[in-house]
Amino acid sequence: MPELPEVETIARGLAQRVTGGRIESVWIGSKRQPLKSPAAEIVSTLSDKTIARVHRMGKNIVFDLATAPGCMTPAANAQWVVHLGMTGRMLVCEAAAETVKHTHAVVSLASGNDIRFIDARMFGKLSVHPQGGFDPGGVEPLEVDLPTFIQLFKGKKTPIKSALLDQKLLRGVGNIYADESLARIGVRPKRRASSLTRDELARLWKAVQEVLKEAIQLGGSSVSDYVGAAGEEGFFQLQHRVYGRESEPCLKCRTPIKRVVIAGRSSHYCPKCQK
């Protein structure tokens, strides 16, 4: 499922392929779940705009749009925001390419390429922000400094796993990278966030950044439906130490990995290495 490294990979792929592109037409194929903004508003906001920049904020892909043709200044202009949910894909392909099942939106560029939003489970969301200024809240894990990071978890009674998943605290960490980060510092996912020592939080801060950076380098984790903007798979799933490895041996001590449900999510850990 797309978390920060996957969304970053897709956003970079999109940036490479469509920056500077002019949007000629927009097709919206479904009116329901995937639309946070009304279809007509999405169409009118995107049409005749130039894509000035594509970047990532948390798990959101953000397209900064420019009004004047060829104008590359982002300024305070409209934005198109895509959240991929669980199974969402953003693909760049030729306009002539076959339309696959579950295609919910097609943005056609003057270059002859399309940007297509495909989502089987429809947990993804499309929205537009005509005045710009989109802000999902939370802090970027790769930018936050240690004191701010420690402050996020102060007094939190919720399990550290849940806190890591809370996008209003850290944005971009999901189930895979929360489990992998906790495995690296030897802390169980059920521990209350407030019970972590200063030292554990410092190591967590570092571990989160390392895991995310390593995953970005490998193009993300391809489990479920994830692929990059050109349809390519990632390879970080081969580096997972605990996620999806229930009853398989811990890579360090051979103890079988345990799976528990926290906040309705599978959480994986080594009962011997993680305290």
Next chain:
DNA sequence: ACTATTTCCTGGATGC
């Protein structure tokens, strides 16, 4: 004010 649980979706895996 917090924290915990439920809900939305459908493809793939599992079980009888």
Next chain:
DNA sequence: TGCATCCAGGAAATAG
């Protein structure tokens, strides 16, 4: 082989 059931999970909504 076929059909029913379960499971995956991000984040908003709802409940406690």
